[in-house]
Amino acid sequence: MSDPRQRFENATGTIPERLYEQMALIRRFEVRLLELFEEGVLFGTTHCCIGQEADCAGVISHLGADDVIFSNHRCHGHFLSYTDDPRSLMAELMGRLGGVCGGRGGSQHICYDNMYTNGIQGGIVPNAVGMALAEKMKGSGAIATVFIGDGTLGQGVVYEAMNMASLWSLPILIVCENNEWAQSTPTRLELAGKITARAAAMGLNTSEITSTDGVEMYEHFAPIVESVRRESRPHFALINTYRLCHHSKSDDKRPRDEVEARRVDDPIPKLRARLDESTAARIEEIAAERVEDAIKWSREQPFPELGRHLDALDLVDARGVGGDSGQVQS
Amino acid sequence: MKDNVLNSLNAGLRSILESAPEAFIMGEDILDPYGGAFKVVAGLSTDFPDRVIPTPISEAGFIGLATGAAMRGMRPVVEIMFGDFLMLAADQLLNHATKYPWMYNDKVRVPLVIRAAMGARRGYGPTHSQSIEKHFFGMPGLVVVAPSPFHDPGALLKSACVEDHRPVLFVENKLMYARRLQRPDADGLVAGMNVRSSGGRYPTVSLSFDDFAEADVTLVAYGGMAEIAVEAATTLMMEQEISAEVLLPSSLNPLDLEPLVDAVKRSGRLVVAEESTQTAGFGSEVISSVLPAAFDRLKAAPVRVSSKNLPIANTVTLESEILPQVADIVSAVRRIL
Numbered sequence: 001m002s003d004p005r006q007r008f009e010n011a012t013g014t015i016p017e018r019l020y021e022q023m024a025l026i027r028r029f030e031v032r033l034l035e036l037f038e039e040g041v042l043f044g045t046t047h048c049c050i051g052q053e054a055d056c057a058g059v060i061s062h063l064g065a066d067d068v069i070f071s072n073h074r075c076h077g078h079f080l081s082y083t084d085d086p087r088s089l090m091a092e093l094m095g096r097l098g099g100v101c102g103g104r105g106g107s108q109h110i111c112y113d114n115m116y117t118n119g120i121q122g123g124i125v126p127n128a129v130g131m132a133l134a135e136k137m138k139g140s141g142a143i144a145t146v147f148i149g150d151g152t153l154g155q156g157v158v159y160e161a162m163n164m165a166s167l168w169s170l171p172i173l174i175v176c177e178n179n180e181w182a183q184s185t186p187t188r189l190e191l192a193g194k195i196t197a198r199a200a201a202m203g204l205n206t207s208e209i210t211s212t213d214g215v216e217m218y219e220h221f222a223p224i225v226e227s228v229r230r231e232s233r234p235h236f237a238l239i240n241t242y243r244l245c246h247h248s249k250s251d252d253k254r255p256r257d258e259v260e261a262r263r264v265d266d267p268i269p270k271l272r273a274r275l276d277e278s279t280a281a282r283i284e285e286i287a288a289e290r291v292e293d294a295i296k297w298s299r300e301q302p303f304p305e306l307g308r309h310l311d312a313l314d315l316v317d318a319r320g321v322g323g324d325s326g327q328v329q330s
Numbered sequence: 331m332k333d334n335v336l337n338s339l340n341a342g343l344r345s346i347l348e349s350a351p352e353a354f355i356m357g358e359d360i361l362d363p364y365g366g367a368f369k370v371v372a373g374l375s376t377d378f379p380d381r382v383i384p385t386p387i388s389e390a391g392f393i394g395l396a397t398g399a400a401m402r403g404m405r406p407v408v409e410i411m412f413g414d415f416l417m418l419a420a421d422q423l424l425n426h427a428t429k430y431p432w433m434y435n436d437k438v439r440v441p442l443v444i445r446a447a448m449g450a451r452r453g454y455g456p457t458h459s460q461s462i463e464k465h466f467f468g469m470p471g472l473v474v475v476a477p478s479p480f481h482d483p484g485a486l487l488k489s490a491c492v493e494d495h496r497p498v499l500f501v502e503n504k505l506m507y508a509r510r511l512q513r514p515d516a517d518g519l520v521a522g523m524n525v526r527s528s529g530g531r532y533p534t535v536s537l538s539f540d541d542f543a544e545a546d547v548t549l550v551a552y553g554g555m556a557e558i559a560v561e562a563a564t565t566l567m568m569e570q571e572i573s574a575e576v577l578l579p580s581s582l583n584p585l586d587l588e589p590l591v592d593a594v595k596r597s598g599r600l601v602v603a604e605e606s607t608q609t610a611g612f613g614s615e616v617i618s619s620v621l622p623a624a625f626d627r628l629k630a631a632p633v634r635v636s637s638k639n640l641p642i643a644n645t646v647t648l649e650s651e652i653l654p655q656v657a658d659i660v661s662a663v664r665r666i667l
């Protein structure tokens with residue numbers, strides 16, 4: 001079972017170094033993804049989180065083995081912070097049997113241990129709140145964390161879910177990554193009022209941070225995660241950040257000068273500046289090696305076939321057994 | 331306690347809560363003393379206060395919550411007050427609950443039951459009377475079950491909740507709540523007909539005037555149309571000695587084709603009755619599924635009986651003109667004989 005908090009605690013090196021290990025891996029992974037698209041070995045599209053890596057490492061490094069995490073279309077960074085398993089993600093993006101969902105889900109539809117993602121804006125929030133409800137009913141002590149973007153605040157179901165989370169005092173952390181854009185639409189054309197006020201109106205605890213610094217993010221979220229767990233109360237955490245890449249693949253029509261002006265906030269050089277040169281270079285080298293290994297491994301994986309699984313009503317598990325009452329192996 | 335559909339469902343829910351610790355009930359206005367708009371959950375919040383959760387008026391939201399809870403080992407049973415409101419949660423069913431098991435490579439199960447009160451004939455008007463299940467049984471990964479007074483509704487509900495690991499839409503025709511269960515009499519007859527069941531978790535019940543040997547026509551119906559179809563069969567027998575065999579599936583998706591094909595092969599004629607409108611409905615589905623397997627035995631083109639392609643009016647005269655009646659089934663049969 002993935003245990004990002006344990007992994008983070010067990011890692012050697014300073015806190016900035018540990019964060020840099022995750023963030024450098026995410027960056028390298030996604031830069032290579034874009035190259036692989038050019039090469040034509042990936043399917044469909046993909047949403048990179050270049051510029052937002054501090055959110056992934058800064059939040060997820062506080063989550064334990066029992067905690068649940070739900071992410072969205074822009075989920076690779078969250079996934080790598082959670083699992084530290086670039087192979088299974090790369091193979092999924094290449095549509096291979098060895099991928100995390102055997103090629104069925106692709107970039108936006110992933111499930112790994114207690115992590116889930118879906119590419120529909122908003123609907124994952126009630127799902128994650130329901131998971132928090134289940135964990136509370138089971139008395140597991142786990143919390144659920146869900147990541148959404150600024151544009152997703154346009155979905156009514158987000159507010160239905162926040163209302164119930166607050167009413168029923170559920171251990172849910174909603175992380176809103178406000179990167180100022182939703183696809184091609186800037187926040188000023190889609191969002192009225194103050195974001196945190198929306199959550200505060202329903203009685204959620206709220207917080208706000210404007211940063212792309214991994215260490216600041218990590219320190220900011222330590223007490224937040226702790227309080228959601230201790231108080232079993234919902235918390236809405238707003239991160240003001242910026243997307244430095246395209247929305248999906250190569251579709252960036254934002255003003256060039258706006259984007260260029262934000263490169264000073266690039267989280268990778270920002271955190272790198274806290275490390276000594278040789279340590280940083282070594283971390284980058286390892287990240288590059290791991291990504292190349294994932295690519296090589298994934299290319300060798302076969303493509304999946306439907307086999308006898310021809311109806312979604314047939315519950316067939318990984319061993320090909322189950323029928324309509326198939327239980328999930330754990 | 332009356333031996334009716336309502337009490338059967340209520341007892342089924344009670345039995346679910348007693349036997350499955352991971353089960354809980356969610357929905358609008360379900361606490362006692364009110365006990366739900368149609369009283370199906372009456373008494374349960376008193377006896378299981380932590381497991382009957384009253385929700386805000388947020389159909390998409392609480393079906394979304396129930397989906398998440400189901401993925402984490404719970405067995406939620408959600409009540410939708412009027413089935414018409416299910417469309418508000420259509421995205422949760424289409425892009426969430428039914429997608430997760432397959433798209434996650436079978437790593438998760440979503441054992442979720444959504445009970446929805448559908449159907450008309452009570453004067454609730456255009457937005458509170460529809461039978462919209464046809465919009466859902468074309469959704470891959472969703473089981474659609476509809477009990478009738480000829481089934482054991484409470485037992486079906488319990489199977490859906492504690493045995494099935496898939497999302498189930500459980501369609502309850504609201505006129506049916508007050509109807510007595512149709513149990514075999516001392517001679518083993520139901521409505522004067524022999525009865526048999528296909529067995530399994532969601533059985534198809536068949537009624538026949540002889541011993542399931544010959545019939546002039548096969549009538550297929552479900553839910554609230556079940557009693558209407560049986561009444562039509564009785565009328566046809568009494569007035570013209572036309573022998574209709576009635577088949578009442580409880581699972582609309584997946585459809586158990588075997589009993590349907592068997593019956594149509596013997597009768598050569600098929601009439602399907604449903605309360606919903608006709609296009610892309612239950613009748614279309616049954617006919618196109620049965621036809622390839624029984625084509626060479628057909629003596630006439632199959633017929634669909636359904637409501638008119640209109641919203642369901644409030645006033646009784648219009649409502650009954652719009653909805654399919656016993657007479658519509660009777661005349662459909664006469665047309666193909």
Ligand SMILES: Cc1ncc(C[n+]2csc(CCOP(=O)(O)OP(=O)(O)O)c2C)c(N)n1
Nearest residue numbers: 074119120121149150151152179181182183
């Ligand atoms: C219900 C729904 N509507 C539209 C889309 C198409 N879409 C995918 S991502 C996106 C923008 C989301 O913006 P935001 O929530 O700010 O997240 P970001 O992409 O900036 O991370 C849109 C419109 C979708 N996936 N789901």
Ligand SMILES: [Mg+2]
Nearest residue numbers: 149150181182
């Ligand atoms: Mg955005």
